[in-house]
Amino acid sequence: xxxxxxxxxxxxxxxxxxxxxxxxxxxxxxxxxxxxxxxxxxxxxxxxxxxxxxxxxxxxxxxxxxxxxxxxxxxxxxxxxxxxxxxxxxxxxxxxxxxxxxxxxxxxxxxxxxxxxxxxxxxxxxxxxxxxxxxxxxxxxxxxxxxxxxxxxxxxxxxxxxxxxxxxxxxxxxxxxxxxx
Amino acid sequence: xxxxxxxxxxxxxxxxxxxxxxxxxxxxxxxxxxxxxxxxxxxxxxxxxxxxxxxxxxxxxxxxxxxxxxxxxxxxxxxxxxxxxxxxxxxxxxxxxxxxxxxxxxxxxxxxxxxxxxxxxxxxxxxxxxxxxxxxxxxxxxxxxxxxxxxxxxxxxxxxxxxxxxxxxxxxxxxxxxxxxxxxxxxxxxxxxxxxxxxxxxxxxxxxxxxxxxxxxxxxxxxxxxxxxxxxxxxxxxxxxxxxxxxxxxxxxxxxxxxxxxxxxxxxxxxxxxxxxxxxxxxxxxxxxxxxxxxxxxxxxxxxxxxxxxxxxxxxxxxxxxxxxxxxxxxxxxxxxxxxxxxxxxxxxxxxxxxxxxxxxxxxxxxxxxxxxxxxxxxxxxxxxxxxxxxxxxxxxxxxxxxxxxxxxxxxxxxxxxxxxxxxxxxxxxxxxxxxxxxxxxxxxxxxxxxxxxxxxxxxxxxxxxxxxxxxxxxxxxxxxxxxxxxxxxxxxxxxxxxxxx
Numbered sequence: 245x246x247x248x249x250x251x252x253x254x255x256x257x258x259x260x261x262x263x264x265x266x267x268x269x270x271x272x273x274x275x276x277x278x279x280x281x282x283x284x285x286x287x288x289x290x291x292x293x294x295x296x297x298x299x300x301x302x303x304x305x306x307x308x309x310x311x312x313x314x315x316x317x318x319x320x321x322x323x324x325x326x327x328x329x330x331x332x333x334x335x336x337x338x339x340x341x342x343x344x345x346x347x348x349x350x351x352x353x354x355x356x357x358x359x360x361x362x363x364x365x366x367x368x369x370x371x372x373x374x375x376x377x378x379x380x381x382x383x384x385x386x387x388x389x390x391x392x393x394x395x396x397x398x399x400x401x402x403x404x405x406x407x408x409x410x411x412x413x414x415x416x417x418x419x420x421x422x423x424x425x
Numbered sequence: 426x427x428x429x430x431x432x433x434x435x436x437x438x439x440x441x442x443x444x445x446x447x448x449x450x451x452x453x454x455x456x457x458x459x460x461x462x463x464x465x466x467x468x469x470x471x472x473x474x475x476x477x478x479x480x481x482x483x484x485x486x487x488x489x490x491x492x493x494x495x496x497x498x499x500x501x502x503x504x505x506x507x508x509x510x511x512x513x514x515x516x517x518x519x520x521x522x523x524x525x526x527x528x529x530x531x532x533x534x535x536x537x538x539x540x541x542x543x544x545x546x547x548x549x550x551x552x553x554x555x556x557x558x559x560x561x562x563x564x565x566x567x568x569x570x571x572x573x574x575x576x577x578x579x580x581x582x583x584x585x586x587x588x589x590x591x592x593x594x595x596x597x598x599x600x601x602x603x604x605x606x607x608x609x610x611x612x613x614x615x616x617x618x619x620x621x622x623x624x625x626x627x628x629x630x631x632x633x634x635x636x637x638x639x640x641x642x643x644x645x646x647x648x649x650x651x652x653x654x655x656x657x658x659x660x661x662x663x664x665x666x667x668x669x670x671x672x673x674x675x676x677x678x679x680x681x682x683x684x685x686x687x688x689x690x691x692x693x694x695x696x697x698x699x700x701x702x703x704x705x706x707x708x709x710x711x712x713x714x715x716x717x718x719x720x721x722x723x724x725x726x727x728x729x730x731x732x733x734x735x736x737x738x739x740x741x742x743x744x745x746x747x748x749x750x751x752x753x754x755x756x757x758x759x760x761x762x763x764x765x766x767x768x769x770x771x772x773x774x775x776x777x778x779x780x781x782x783x784x785x786x787x788x789x790x791x792x793x794x795x796x797x798x799x800x801x802x803x804x805x806x807x808x809x810x811x812x813x814x815x816x817x818x819x820x821x822x823x824x825x826x827x828x829x830x831x832x833x834x835x836x837x838x839x840x841x842x843x844x845x846x847x848x849x850x851x852x853x854x855x856x857x858x859x860x861x862x863x864x865x866x867x868x869x870x871x872x873x874x875x876x877x878x879x880x881x882x883x884x885x886x887x888x889x890x891x892x893x894x895x896x897x898x899x900x901x902x903x904x905x906x907x908x909x910x911x912x913x914x915x916x917x918x919x920x921x922x923x924x925x926x927x
Binding site: 278282285288289325326327328329393394395396411413414416417 | 485487488489491492493494497560561563
């Protein structure tokens with residue numbers, strides 16, 4: 245919890261740098277792999293509301309919007325693995341509307357994917373959204389770069405509003421947590 | 426050492442030793458058992474503690490490992506500060522690389538260990554634990570913990586506690602003994618003290634106070650009763666002793682008196698003996714003078730009278746001749762008297778040898794000799810046969826010669842003379858007698874019969890010197906016997922005698 249608003253100046257500098265660098269900034273393949281592993285693993289520290297899954301063996305669905313590299317990496321990570329006893333299915337979504345059907349969504353805003361549309365589409369849905377802070381996806385968990393390492397911020401209030409319960413372990417690792425907006 | 430203590434002088438020390446020793450042994454045994462139990466359980470507890478610790482830390486660190494947050498993991502590990510036993514902790518990631526470390530303050534840095542199989546191993550006073558961190562069955566990393574067991578420190582602490590408690594229990598034991606002493610030691614000590622008095626001073630008057638109703642109380646009662654009885658017995662013994670001492674003193678006095686009496690008696694006997702010996706000596710010298718000094722003048726009288734008769738026959742004339750005869754007869758009688766006297770003194774001094782003597786035979790012999798002196802007389806001798814005595818034969822002959830001679834003499838004027846010799850047996854004593862029917866005597870002179878030179882008849886009537894019966898009485902009394910006589914004038918006399926001893 246002490247990490248809440250840790251080093252805000254540095255974060256701000258980072259944020260500005262990211263903004264300047266733009267979405268087109270080239271990402272290292274290793275960093276991509278780390279991010280996909282993180283996305284995949286986030287599911288382990290999240291509890292969905294009752295009734296989200298059809299049964300005990302129903303798969304956990306991870307969807308991607310606007311980032312196929314991430315989809316590739318996720319598919320690689322999910323192969324033969326289970327999260328919370330469920331098999332993992334990766335879906336490459338083309339439309340924002342499709343986002344309602346997944347449990348975890350990695351979103352990268354593009355021309356066709358707007359942050360506002362997504363907010364509209366997912367309102368009230370228990371979908372954990374993950375994105376890059378630099379891309380301004382407006383996701384619950386947003387990746388940031390800190391000391392050359394991949395870290396993340398969490399919008400715990402939004403997640404709670406959507407009926408998701410995030411593990412304290414996860415929250416404790418976040419560089420910043422917004423508990424209420 | 427224990428044995429020496431228990432041979433020691435006082436029961437107080439023994440009680441103290443028992444109490445302290447018992448308590449101490451119990452304490453040490455309990456302490457050892459407890460330490461042994463603790464040694465095992467503490468290790469187990471510490472291990473399970475570490476297991477729990479690593480389980481919690483591992484579970485807490487899954488996200489940090491998953492999301493590669495070493496800082497968070499380090500912070501988690503730093504929570505081990507609350508556990509000073511943990512000296513070092515290292516978290517490895519799934520590839521075995523060091524992910525996060527923790528080191529207790531003041532702990533010397535060491536080269537980080539490499540991952541080993543899961544489980545714990547005890548190395549010296551330390552335990553090392555490798556614990557898998559898993560999530561969803563997937564191994565995320567390994568947690569390594571190194572913790573001290575501090576077994577030696579605990580042991581020292583327990584020893585300290587045992588020493589402290591034993592010191593405390595010793596103090597309590599001493600206090601307790603002060604009370605126990607009233608119950609056990611004090612009566613026993615008093616018994617010992619009184620017993621000491623009995624042994625040292627024979628003082629049976631001491632008594633022990635009875636404090637309680639237990640076995641010691643019974644012992645005290647028994648001891649007191651025993652003392653009471655001994656005291657009584659002692660008193661009665663002393664009483665008896667006193668009585669005995671008085672008796673002994675009396676006895677001694679009596680004995681002294683008897684001894685004194687004996688002494689005076691002996692002295693008197695000695696005096697008498699000396700007197701008697703002196704008298705005997707006198708008598709002997711008298712006899713000597715009689716035999717020698719009296720005989721010589723008699724012989725001159727007789728000799729010169731005989732010369733007068735033969736040489737001066739005409740001058741004397743018949744009248745003178747008769748007178749000369751009478752002188753000579755008188756001198757001869759005197760010579761006879763002297764002979765008898767000498768015989769008497771010899772009888773007194775002669776040695777006596779007792780043997781078997783046939784009185785009947787001896788009497789017959791004497792009777793025949795008497796008959797031969799006067800063959801014209803007709804005398805009947807009636808001698809009882811078988812009169813056997815134990816006496817001196819020569820002296821018995823003197824007795825019979827005198828008694829039978831007297832009887833023969835005093836029956837000379839009787840026509841039918843009869844002399845009887847026999848014995849009477851009465852009251853266990855044999856009495857011998859010689860009886861005649863001669864002149865007899867008057868019983869009022871019976872006391873004079875046995876005196877020397879005492880005569881009851883005139884010489885003209887019956888000749889004799891008057892020495893014979895005195896001689897007989899001396900012989901009979903030398904044999905321990907007695908002699909006496911009965912008689913009637915003109916009818917005869919009987920002489921009785923006994924012979925004492927056998």
